[in-house]
Amino acid sequence: MIGHEDLTVRTLGPCRIDSPLADRLAARETTQHSVVEDDRILFDDTISMAGVRGVPVEQLPSLEPGGPRQRIYFDPAKTRVGIVTCGGLCPGLNDVIRGLVLELCRHYGVRRIVGFRNGYRGFIPHYGEDVVDLSPEVVQHIDDEGGTILGTSRGMQDPEEIVDALERLAINILFVIGGDGSIRGAMEVVRVIGERGLKIAVVGVPKTIDNDIPYIDQSFGFQTAMSEATKSIHAASVEARSAPGGVGLVKLMGRHSGFIACYSTLAKDDADYVLIPEVPFALHGERGFLEHLRRRVEDRGHAVVVVAEGAGQEHIEEHEPGRDASGNVRLGDIGRLLRRLITEHLDDAKVENNVRYFDPSYAIRSVPANPYDSAYCLRLAHAAVHAAMAGRTEVIVARRRRRFVHIPMALAVSRRNHVDPLGDLWMSVLEATGQPVRFE
Numbered sequence: 001m002i003g004h005e006d007l008t009v010r011t012l013g014p015c016r017i018d019s020p021l022a023d024r025l026a027a028r029e030t031t032q033h034s035v036v037e038d039d040r041i042l043f044d045d046t047i048s049m050a051g052v053r054g055v056p057v058e059q060l061p062s063l064e065p066g067g068p069r070q071r072i073y074f075d076p077a078k079t080r081v082g083i084v085t086c087g088g089l090c091p092g093l094n095d096v097i098r099g100l101v102l103e104l105c106r107h108y109g110v111r112r113i114v115g116f117r118n119g120y121r122g123f124i125p126h127y128g129e130d131v132v133d134l135s136p137e138v139v140q141h142i143d144d145e146g147g148t149i150l151g152t153s154r155g156m157q158d159p160e161e162i163v164d165a166l167e168r169l170a171i172n173i174l175f176v177i178g179g180d181g182s183i184r185g186a187m188e189v190v191r192v193i194g195e196r197g198l199k200i201a202v203v204g205v206p207k208t209i210d211n212d213i214p215y216i217d218q219s220f221g222f223q224t225a226m227s228e229a230t231k232s233i234h235a236a237s238v239e240a241r242s243a244p245g246g247v248g249l250v251k252l253m254g255r256h257s258g259f260i261a262c263y264s265t266l267a268k269d270d271a272d273y274v275l276i277p278e279v280p281f282a283l284h285g286e287r288g289f290l291e292h293l294r295r296r297v298e299d300r301g302h303a304v305v306v307v308a309e310g311a312g313q314e315h316i317e318e319h320e321p322g323r324d325a326s327g328n329v330r331l332g333d334i335g336r337l338l339r340r341l342i343t344e345h346l347d348d349a350k351v352e353n354n355v356r357y358f359d360p361s362y363a364i365r366s367v368p369a370n371p372y373d374s375a376y377c378l379r380l381a382h383a384a385v386h387a388a389m390a391g392r393t394e395v396i397v398a399r400r401r402r403r404f405v406h407i408p409m410a411l412a413v414s415r416r417n418h419v420d421p422l423g424d425l426w427m428s429v430l431e432a433t434g435q436p437v438r439f440e
């Protein structure tokens with residue numbers, strides 16, 4: 001069970017400098033829409049969950065609210081900031097970079113901001129990467145494009161060398177925009193910073209189209225990616241409905257978590273089946289997926305199947321399980337396997353079929369953020385700047401149940417966010433598709 005110690009945010013020291021934003025904060029109080037800095041946000045949100053703890057309200061586990069502070073730790077005029085983007089692409093990376101730079105420059109008056117190129121390798125001299133000076137002029141309109149103007153990479157880098165670079169450039173604050181691996185990397189950087197007795201804040205903005213970071217409502221870019229995915233589902237549905245025995249099969253990203261598959265399915269209401277990593281399924285047999293699909297095609301003349309790339313890995317026999325440069329498992333291709341098995345199964349049953357396979361792959365994550373995600377990115381960037389200027393470190397900023405909060409990095413990587421097979425989301429998917437609870 002999560003307790004106080006899991007939610008405690010580290011700070012570099014007391015805040016002794018008046019914030020340039022202090023005037024705007026004077027009239028604030030905790031309401032439905034904002035939480036003042038010395039208030040706390042409850043971790044549990046049901047009476048039953050809070051009740052089992054058996055302690056008074058003020059002793060319930062709680063999170064530090066995000067947002068500006070009256071007093072800050074860093075002197076803006078003397079503060080140097082670094083920004084890095086790591087891991088796979090995600091819509092909104094440029095929005096976050098832009099938001100950080102604008103907030104730092106315009107509201108705090110920070111004048112020296114550099115971007116490290118191509119993820120953590122941008123710190124390592126061996127790669128010969130330059131750094132990019134970031135100013136409001138440089139970041140103007142970068143949100144119009146997908147990707148990241150800084151570039152990104154996978155692969156392990158030595159945290160000692162990363163901190164060497166921070167020291168050489170006299171960086172006081174490092175913003176890491178990345179997923180679970182990037183946050184683990186940031187924790188290594190924090191460890192070395194601590195060992196060297198340095199006062200450098202490291203603040204993360206969690207990024208993942210897979211939505212697999214726990215304890216947050218949704219990661220930025222997820223909404224855009226799932227919206228893009230709906231285009232392929234709709235195309236698959238049009239193809240399926242336009243051919244005798246039409247089967248539209250769509251494989252979507254989602255290594256360990258099937259959120260993209262679930263939400264894009266709900267958005268279009270075109271799919272008859274959704275297969276995700278969190279819910280194992282049998283392929284063969286009377287109650288297996290293939291036989292169910294055959295009946296659906298015979299009854300209705302067509303069907304649409306959405307599969308998350310991490311689903312059904314146990315069915316892929318020839319796959320050599322390897323790892324990428326960052327240590328992430330390389331998945332077998334469930335989409336191609338299903339395409340072959342569906343065709344063979346329908347052929348064997350003498351059911352006329354036309355299987356159309358869609359793999360939008362990187363197309364769902366390389367697009368610019370949609371307006372909702374852009375606004376969310378900007379607000380996350382603001383929260384990250386407020387946290388860092390107030391000396392918070394080893395922390396990510398996130399929105400949880402509509403409130404912006406500080407979440408210790410250790411908690412953010414303590415587990416993965418999954419679609420709960422017993423939860424409301426999966427129930428909605430079952431209702432929307434009409435598929436059985438289990439294929440067994």
Ligand SMILES: Nc1ncnc2c1ncn2[C@@H]1O[C@H](COP(=O)(O)OP(=O)(O)OP(=O)(O)O)[C@@H](O)[C@H]1O
Binds near residue numbers: 087178183208
């Ligand atoms: N366990 C780890 N310990 C230290 N550093 C790590 C670890 N895992 C990853 N990193 C660092 O973080 C970077 C990004 O990690 P990774 O490639 O796993 O992407 P990610 O941040 O998890 O994003 P994505 O959502 O795309 O997987 C790597 O290049 C590596 O330098």
Ligand SMILES: O=P(O)(O)OC[C@H]1O[C@](O)(CO)[C@@H](O)[C@@H]1O
Binds near residue numbers: 154
């Ligand atoms: O970018 P790569 O290394 O091909 O990795 C792809 C993976 O990255 C993700 O997009 C997460 O960033 C996953 O959905 C996908 O499995």
Ligand SMILES: [Mg+2]
Binds near residue numbers: 087179180181328
């Ligand atoms: Mg990852």
